[in-house]
Amino acid sequence: MKIEKNFFKGNADDVARKMLGKVIVRKIADKELRARIVETEAYFDDGDPASRARQNGDLKKTMEMPGGTILVYGVHSNWLINFVTGNPGEASAVLIRALEPLNFDLKCSGPGLLTRGLEIGKEFHKRCVFDSEDIWIESDTGYAEPEIVEAFRIGVSNDLPEKMRFYIKDNPHVSRKEK
DNA sequence: CATATGATGGACT
């Protein structure tokens, strides 16, 4: 079952928690790659020292777009995929950090790895996940509510005092286990 | 145009 448009309306940290256990589907040619989201991070506006929304530019504008907009951001020769959250005008987004492959066998335990595995690149930037025929998110009704672990975000030198990284407890596909 | 800077990943100790 595909998720509703209002799924992304809450605060980024609430949406980040709700996304755990959801299934991202990537259609490539006639194949549908399915993978469960097992790790996310929440990013906010100017008040968040780690957020790219502090640098006024295209990324901030994209984060202010309606919830469900796809944001693709390049760093260290990797593409990282985010989903914009909140209402238009509010800069916030959720970074997908790790996936558990369900019907394929590619390493997705890291934000750069999962975009390679699912063949996600800059061409997805600013697209709406609800309008796309080749990528969408489903809820998995047969999957029990995951046990969520909270941690500090990874690779961030200046983090918020709150823990804004969330992952499914004991899941082997989480990118890092420490912290 | 030049340069600095990572929301990384993989190799290595």
Add this chain to the structure above:
DNA sequence: GTCCATCATATGG
């Protein structure tokens, strides 16, 4: 744990 190749962006001249 540490080191570092590598490149999309942001920013300044």
